[in-house]
Amino acid sequence: MIRCDWVKSAIDERYHDEEWGKPKYDDDILFEMLILEGMQAGLSWTTILNKRENYREALDNFSVQKIKAYKQEKLDELLQNTGLIRNKLKIKSLIKNANAFIAVQEEFGSFATYIWQYVDGKPIDHQFKTINDIPASDAISEKMSKDLKKRGFSFIGPTICYAYMQAVGLVNDHIENCEFR
Template sequence: MKQRCFWVTDSDLYKKYHDEEWGTPVYDDCILFEFLILETFQAGLSWITILNKRENFREAFDHFDYKKIATYSESKYDSLLQDSGIIRNKLKIKSAITNAQLFIEIQKEFGSFSKFIWSYVNNKPIINKFEKREEVPATTTLSDTISKDLKKRGFKFVGSTVMYAYMQAVGMVNDHTTDCFKHPSE
């Protein structure tokens, strides 16, 4: 049986997410945006809640097409508020629209969101060697810095904890514990 990180439950969905996505470097702007949306909606909730609703989010938010989301009308916003398949939080739904608009602004400034976000780690993942749950941080100085930068640009729901979870999800940091089969060996 594969040894996985401490946070993985018996859920097949969780195992698949851990084994195939979490901690794997993502450079594609579309996927980076998807994770940004999912992480911002996750704030204050469990990740399994988001994973269970991920396909509903995908449908509700036009397959995470940030160009479409950036132009959502008031009626689309209202329909999202009525969609029981997603997290119906007014501020988080508004933030998805605002964040999509700002995501495009960053693309214009840097050429891609990927170039912008990966520049914080010199374009290569930080490989941590945590052995126990207690060692894995919820925030770091780097997640504080990224959070402040995004907030200054107008992004919402991008606190340091959300940004560290984002960094883990998109592989900017590899926090697979050393006993996990996904931890890179030397």
């Protein structure tokens, strides 16, 4: 099968074939992906995929309400967990992002309603020929990043936002000859 060029391993393949670029509207999944994209900053996505189950276990299955209530003792425990990225700023951002996520849910009724407004409620279907044509960020991810930061989120720069847009299907960046397009 022909897949996007970035697929290099079995775990990449599963993610590419089953998740990447498929529209997601469930707030629980949107929160999980937001956290994982932030954890990826400076690392490969394959590294995060290999640690994803560890994150699910350590972060109470990405329960936004539970993460919001984490105390320093829990953060210290996470920093000792070798199955996670043990970056103090990334771990500390969990509580901050959970609180900001809940505030967006309260304001818009759901995080999905908020995030999908950036693409007028429907995925942008790019027609890229090669992986090299895909941008690291764009005007939408710049705007999204700026607003999310204003709302109190961290680890949410334009490149992370663009990767998030790909992950949750706001954009379809499967290259033209990819059979999963």
